Amino acid sequence: MSKKRKGLEKISLIVIALIALTSCGQKEDKRTAPVARKANIALKTNTIETNALKQLSDYGFFKGQLAQLNPNENVYPYAINTPLFSDYAQKARFIYLPKGKQMDFKPNGPMDFEDGAILIKNFYYPNDERNPDAGRRIIETRLLIKEKGAWNPLNYLWNEDQTDAELDYVGKTMAVDWVNSEGKTKKLDYVVPNLNQCKNCHNANNKIVPIGPTAAQLNQRYRSLQEDINQLDYFKKLGILKGLSTAEAQDKMPIWNDVLTGSVEERAKAYLDANCAHCHSAQGSAKNAGLYLNYHENDQRRRGVFKPPIAAGKGSGDHQYDIVPGKPEESIFMYRMISNDPAIRMPEIGRSVVHQEGVDLLQQYIKGLVEESF
Amino acid sequence: MKKRLIFLFVFILVVAVYFLQRESLPTYSPSRDYIDLEAELVEQFILAKDSSVIELPAGHFLFSQSLSLDNKSHLTVKGQGMDKTVLSFKGQSSGAEGIKITNSQNIVLEDFAIEDAVGDNLKISDSDSVVMRRIRSAWTGEVSVQNGAYALYPVLSSNVLIEECEAIGSSDAGIYVGQSKNVIIRNNKAFYNVAGIESENSTNVEIYGNEAYENTSGLLIFNLPELTVYGSNVNAHHNKIYNNNLTNFAVKGSIVSAVPKGAGVIIMATKDVKFHNNIIEDHKTVNLAVVSYEIFAADEDELGQETLASEAQARGLRAIESDYKEDESYNPYPGRVSIHDNTFSNANFLPTFSNEFGLLWLLKNKASIPDIAYDGIISPDGSLQDDEHRLCVRNNSNASFVYLDASHDFEGFTSDRTPFDCKLNE
16 A cells, blocks of 8 residues: 555656656747758849948058057047947047048037048957056947948958958957956957948938037047047137037036936936937937937936837836836836847847946936926 | 545646646747858848849748848849748847848848747838738747747838738737838738737728738737827728637737737727728627727726726726827727628637626626627717717628727617618728
8 A cells, every 4th residue: 555655656746747847848948049050052142342441441540550549630539428338348439531621510419521521430348447558459440431421331340460450241249358447357249230230320310320429429528638628629629620619508418427427317318318319219210119318308208207118019028118207127218228138128239238337327317206296 | 545635636736737727829830950141141131232132042041130121222032932931030149120121112022931030020111112922920939928029010111012921929910010101911811929910000001811810819900199100091801800819928018918819800099991891700809899099008907807897997098198198199089980791700609708898798798799899989079970980880791789888887888780880981
């Protein structure tokens, strides 16, 4: 009897274990990439032949060793107040203006450029954020070139030896590592965008546009000089910016991580402007969502407060609103900022790790919003 | 002995629970042998010449990133057939879509399959003159909330033709036309989706010859608030919509997560709708419903069993009111809707009790599932006879009809079709 019972118990346990196993197996993770084999399949090519320069060095933007990014004549370094987060990559920005050409000052939106102007943005990781002399690895150099009244994006990928960068259209994923300001070694898979992904962000009313060089973003001390002079004023002094009265009379974008430059709300708005508004605006790629995050958007519902999602799909994370005042944990904003899932994360492209410092700022901002005032 | 009985009891319970919970969710599992031709094909797409053809070879091609076409014109992407050429985005690490087409004109996509994108399988926006022909767009495996949202998704586009395509396993809508103009959706199949076919905020849409089955809901004709574009003028005919009773597996918070399973067709807040010569069969909630945005947006969870009518109604309305204030250009009521010459039947005797409509039929309609239900919510100062709100229902074999009178706590609930026996735009 007792033996029989034990046998029965054993069988039962085995059956239960089997059920447990099979039911676990059923919930396969659909996100796992299967293995693909390489195969030699010839494609009939119908691709455009471009006359774009093949190497970055062909442009002559920099003198001496290319990787030093030492600007030649007519190439002007610049910086912006609140940049787009790009997986902790740092950026060295330059404007190239053909000799004698000027930028036309615009109080709102980017400066106006003439044909021949080129915006140059180098993405790099310092080997050690604590030590500027430890060197850096430049990953890519993105160009926006103005020709025949239109902007065209081109991208150049740096070689291992850092001697030059080569024209690339299709993008690439590459492993990068660096030591951060706390001395921790960080590693991630950096995604170089393909040509169409460039266009996705640099899009206003279906035209390609620059994003960074706006009056409010440029309105700061000129960092490339010891001298204490405002960047906009300096460009005016150099004779490459026309139409500016004084920088002082212009809007100034707060620096997202500098508490002296604005309140939490102001800095959060600056952060959202730089990281989201290129798509989330009335002109951007995400206009159909009805969420507008430009710095000067004052309609709280359009900014996401108690706004239900329109096209979020699973990006809503079962939350009802983009922002629930006082409750970051119930806000879709936070859900999407702390996710790395390509179907959920925001921004959709250009980020593969969570920007913790940005998340902290947005947490503070949403916590500080008071429900009753909406 | 007692111990043994308890053990046996637990054992049986575990087995029983296991089999009961194993709700039979449908599964689409084609066999695949993935090939990596990613870099070459990505380049073909990005650098495609205008007025050319991208020929996709036979094979199952796996991608870790989206394929995209931007600012192209007169371009054809052609595979070797939906069973032979498969573009799979399973486990993709970059981009949310499978194929994304933007700012393009005169684009033809035909004869291939798209699978398992993390977001939408095929999204086309801000484009004109687009054809999707014999495209099978699917998520493989058992249907799941992990599946992407839209299988075929033209949005903010014009002159769109979707024909002989298949949409399978979308966690939102299979064939989903949003905020577009001049659209034909014909001879397609949609199954295992939350919504099989959905026309959302689109104008001049003709939907015919399609089959939608085994979705949560077969066909949605929706007009939603707070979008850049509103839609009207939808003509749906000669479709077969049957057995859409699939458990809703959409993400909560999405609009389709509020669609009750077993709703064959829902016409919501859309003006100038013709719905005729269709076959609608075997739905456990309702074969066809004509509703305002108000009743639809009332959250299911708030409609408890005891608070069937007034409370839920009040809550639903309150929740939505803010929308109207914000969005004056939106009209939340359906109108000039003509439903005629359709064939309705239902093999289900009892409605599902998984949603408030089933319970409403139990209390108010002798537990019988109506073929056609109209919520009767109209603008506060309007009347049912206004041209703006007109609903005509005639000559639908022996279709049963209910008028819910939802704006008066269902007081005027009736199955009398007489006030709606009229002809409109036929």
